[in-house]
Amino acid sequence: MTLLLKQIFAFFKLLNSDTGTNPLAAGLTCGIILGFAPFISLQTLLIFLLVFIFRIQLGAAFLSAFFFKFVAYLFDPVADVLGQKFLQSPALRPLFVSLYNAPLVPMTRFNNSIVMGSMVVSILLAPLAFFIFKALILKYRETVLARFKETKMWKAFKATAFYNWYCKYDSLYGVHGN
Amino acid sequence: MKNETENKPKKIKKPKGPIRWEAIVPVTIIVLVMVLYFHFLFDLHLRKTMEWVGYQVVGAEVDVEKLETSFFKASLRIQGVNITDADQPKQNSISIGDIRFSMLWDALLRAKIVVNEVAVEQIEFNKIRKTPGKVKPPEPVTPEKDSAMSKEAEKVKGLALNQIEKKGEDNVLGDIVAMLGGSSSDMQLEKLNQSLISKEKAKALEADFQKKQTAWQERIKQLPQGKDFQMLGDRLGKVKTSNFKSPQELQDSLKEIDSILKEGDAKLKVVQTANSDFNTDLKGAQDGLKDLDAQIKADIKDLEKHFKIPKIDAKSISMSVFKKYLAPYMEKVNKYKAMYEKYAPPNLIKKKDGSNEEPEIAIQPRPRSKGVTYEFGRPNSYPLFWLKKTSISSQAGASPYSGDIKGQITDITSNQVLTGKPTVIDIAGDFPPQNIRGTDLKIVLNNTTSVSKADLTFKVGSYPLAEKEFVQSPDVKIGFKKAQGSLLVNAHLEAYKDLKMKLDNQFKNIDYDVSSKDAVADSILKNVFAGIPQVSLVAEANGLLPHINFDIESNLGSELQKGFQKQIQLKIDEARKKIEQYVQKEIAQHKEKIEGQINQLKSQVEKELKKVQDQAEAQKKAAESKTDQAKKDAENQGKKKLEEEGKKAVDDLKKKFGL
Numbered sequence: 001m002t003l004l005l006k007q008i009f010a011f012f013k014l015l016n017s018d019t020g021t022n023p024l025a026a027g028l029t030c031g032i033i034l035g036f037a038p039f040i041s042l043q044t045l046l047i048f049l050l051v052f053i054f055r056i057q058l059g060a061a062f063l064s065a066f067f068f069k070f071v072a073y074l075f076d077p078v079a080d081v082l083g084q085k086f087l088q089s090p091a092l093r094p095l096f097v098s099l100y101n102a103p104l105v106p107m108t109r110f111n112n113s114i115v116m117g118s119m120v121v122s123i124l125l126a127p128l129a130f131f132i133f134k135a136l137i138l139k140y141r142e143t144v145l146a147r148f149k150e151t152k153m154w155k156a157f158k159a160t161a162f163y164n165w166y167c168k169y170d171s172l173y174g175v176h177g178n
Numbered sequence: 179m180k181n182e183t184e185n186k187p188k189k190i191k192k193p194k195g196p197i198r199w200e201a202i203v204p205v206t207i208i209v210l211v212m213v214l215y216f217h218f219l220f221d222l223h224l225r226k227t228m229e230w231v232g233y234q235v236v237g238a239e240v241d242v243e244k245l246e247t248s249f250f251k252a253s254l255r256i257q258g259v260n261i262t263d264a265d266q267p268k269q270n271s272i273s274i275g276d277i278r279f280s281m282l283w284d285a286l287l288r289a290k291i292v293v294n295e296v297a298v299e300q301i302e303f304n305k306i307r308k309t310p311g312k313v314k315p316p317e318p319v320t321p322e323k324d325s326a327m328s329k330e331a332e333k334v335k336g337l338a339l340n341q342i343e344k345k346g347e348d349n350v351l352g353d354i355v356a357m358l359g360g361s362s363s364d365m366q367l368e369k370l371n372q373s374l375i376s377k378e379k380a381k382a383l384e385a386d387f388q389k390k391q392t393a394w395q396e397r398i399k400q401l402p403q404g405k406d407f408q409m410l411g412d413r414l415g416k417v418k419t420s421n422f423k424s425p426q427e428l429q430d431s432l433k434e435i436d437s438i439l440k441e442g443d444a445k446l447k448v449v450q451t452a453n454s455d456f457n458t459d460l461k462g463a464q465d466g467l468k469d470l471d472a473q474i475k476a477d478i479k480d481l482e483k484h485f486k487i488p489k490i491d492a493k494s495i496s497m498s499v500f501k502k503y504l505a506p507y508m509e510k511v512n513k514y515k516a517m518y519e520k521y522a523p524p525n526l527i528k529k530k531d532g533s534n535e536e537p538e539i540a541i542q543p544r545p546r547s548k549g550v551t552y553e554f555g556r557p558n559s560y561p562l563f564w565l566k567k568t569s570i571s572s573q574a575g576a577s578p579y580s581g582d583i584k585g586q587i588t589d590i591t592s593n594q595v596l597t598g599k600p601t602v603i604d605i606a607g608d609f610p611p612q613n614i615r616g617t618d619l620k621i622v623l624n625n626t627t628s629v630s631k632a633d634l635t636f637k638v639g640s641y642p643l644a645e646k647e648f649v650q651s652p653d654v655k656i657g658f659k660k661a662q663g664s665l666l667v668n669a670h671l672e673a674y675k676d677l678k679m680k681l682d683n684q685f686k687n688i689d690y691d692v693s694s695k696d697a698v699a700d701s702i703l704k705n706v707f708a709g710i711p712q713v714s715l716v717a718e719a720n721g722l723l724p725h726i727n728f729d730i731e732s733n734l735g736s737e738l739q740k741g742f743q744k745q746i747q748l749k750i751d752e753a754r755k756k757i758e759q760y761v762q763k764e765i766a767q768h769k770e771k772i773e774g775q776i777n778q779l780k781s782q783v784e785k786e787l788k789k790v791q792d793q794a795e796a797q798k799k800a801a802e803s804k805t806d807q808a809k810k811d812a813e814n815q816g817k818k819k820l821e822e823e824g825k826k827a828v829d830d831l832k833k834k835f836g837l
Contacts, residue, residue, distance in 0.1 A: 113552075
């Protein structure tokens with residue numbers, strides 16, 4: 001429970017920070033793929049590499065992966081059926097034979113029905129999810145955050161010594177955005 | 179209070195590019211740390227892990243002296259593997275000097291493990307350890323942990339042993355010796371504390387039949403009597419069957435006859451039902467007598483066992499002699515069988531008897547599904563795992579526990595259908611320090627066909643036997659002081675279920691150690707064994723795992739049978755006769771009484787039923803003939819009347835026309 005709350009608070013901190021929407025949305029999207037893929041697989045490694053090399057929000061990616069792992073667990077029976085349909089398809093068989101015998105590709109474990117089903121769903125959802133997340137983040141910042149900043153409570157809090165101290169601390173020790 | 183942060187001018191942040199350049203240094207550090215770990219510490223950790231896993235699997239300490247890995251060569255070398263013998267911790271069950279192999283990167287990049295050749299060198303058995311090895315204590319059995327699998331393993335462990343013990347006729351030779359020394363008059367049958375089961379059964383049968391007899395006598399009294407049928411007959415006699423004045427009269431007569439018939443039929447049915455019930459009861463009584471006879475035979479057999487009347491047949495004697503010799507080997511076989519059932523893939527040991535499924539515990543999240551894994555093989559592609567060749571070699575002389583062994587294991591793979599080759603194990607050698615020669619092991623595991631087959635041939639040309647006991651009881655002792663043995667085992671396992679195994683053990687140059695406390699038995703034993711230069715032992719195991727039938731045959735059994743037959747057969751026959759007479763005497767009285775009762779009741783009831791039935795049928799016949807008569811009479815009267823009317827009509831016509 002503590003871990004879960006920590007993740008949620010970290011996410012809100014990111015949302016309320018100056019972090020750009022694209023890195024945040026990209027992080028959340030990568031989290032979908034991470035959540036649906038098995039932990040020990042090539043696609044997980046590739047996503048980690050992408051996340052480390054490019055300015056994709058790490059925290060958002062891990063948080064999103066954490067939540068989408070539960071979704072994937074619930075989605076398993078559907079993924080199994082979908083994956084089996086794909087893998088048993090005669091039209092795709094020559095492709096799968098080539099892929100199975102090619103270097104590196106078997107490490108994606110695509111020949112497992114659940115992995116295949118989850119992979120198909122996550123790859124199809126990823127582009128759509130990116131734009132949805134981006135829109136939602138923008139909307140949140142424009143409406144909720146802006147409104148909150150206009151409230152008397154927030155203005156009063158901003159005037160406190162504690163807030164000044166926090167800003168100083170954050171500027172010296174905090175990890176800012178990218 | 180002013181906000182300090184608002185007074186300071188905001189720093190203009192330089193926009194950062196898409197690539198996280200600042201991650202280079204941390205990533206480099208991480209990679210460097212990993213490289214250093216794999217270079218310095220990985221081998222040590224892997225070695226410790228192998229020792230720990232080995233300890234968990236085997237249940238005894240496993241030591242690995244040295245382990246070397248190479249990432250670029252994908253190779254592994256293990257030196258000094260010692261596996262402690264769990265039964266004798268001061269020695270190793272097996273020690274291997276050197277194991278080395280390297281995997282193909284071509285296959286590794288395809289997530290497959292293919293090894294061209296594995297070398298296994300310097301194998302030794304029963305080597306003395308420098309320090310006694312640790313042995314895993316047995317796990318405490320708790321009700322919750324007692325899973326279906328462990329129950330099944332325990333069942334398998336004891337099953338074969340029970341088979342041998344059951345067939346082993348616990349102490350046949352001891353019983354023979356006791357019989358030789360004693361006499362049949364020692365059997366004090368009269369002092370038997372428990373009553374015979376057949377006697378109790380006879381008493382119960384007698385009481386039951388007594389009740390039935392009473393019930394039948396009552397029932398016969400309630401059956402329709404002769405006077406009832408006579409009354410019906412009288413009623414029938416009064417019914418008009420001719421000279422009917424009108425159709426109504428005919429109708430009334432027919433109605434009355436019909437009513438009498440129906441009454442008669444009802445009474446007849448009662449009699450017929452009684453007849454059928456009686457036949458059923460009679461059959462039940464006769465079946466009861468048959469069961470009683472069977473129980474008498476069982477009681478005789480039990481008493482023979484109770485008074486230890488031995489069976490002088492070669493098979494029982496062979497079982498009794500070699501039971502102790504074979505039992506430890508069967509225990510070892512069952513131990514490895516239990517280990518196999520614990521670790522083998524579930525689809526290989528699927529239980530088809532429909533039992534032993536662990537019940538699902540409710541209200542728990544389902545475990546993560548595993549899905550279905552497909553293998554998209556093609557000819558000449560790599561299977562998931564393939565060990566093409568394992569070369570085994572060892573030379574005698576390095577230690578007193580080593581041998582001259584040479585052999586190879588080919589095509590250990592996860593998918594034999596893809597490789598198209600069965601797994602073949604072929605190892606041969608000698609152990610000169612231990613005088614074991616001509617050892618040859620050949621195993622073929624073939625899963626390329628629809629039904630998997632495993633064949634095993636294990637031969638030992640000659641091995642020494644010293645101080646081997648076969649029978650050690652207060653009455654008799656049989657063993658070998660010294661002998662030379664040879665062994666041939668053939669086994670065939672189909673679909674991992676259907677087992678056929680034959681073990682042929684020959685012993686020659688035997689120095690017997692035979693004695694008995696009874697002088698006659700001692701003399702017989704010594705004479706018999708003096709005339710047996712070679713002993714053969716043939717054990718067979720057949721059946722569907724884990725329910726295997728064992729059978730032991732030996733020339734020792736037939737020789738001992740011949741030797742004891744003359745001396746003891748008369749005594750055995752006398753004892754058996756005494757037992758049979760005792761049992762028959764106890765039962766005869768009751769049996770005779772029951773038979774008498776059955777016969778008496780049978781004749782009485784059958785006679786009565788037949789009498790009543792005959793009367794009923796006679797009356798029924800009479801009623802039916804009366805009905806026919808009435809109908810015929812009415813028909814004739816009708817015809818006559820028609821004729822007369824016709825004639826009258828003609829006469830009238832004639833008169834009218836003046837003819």
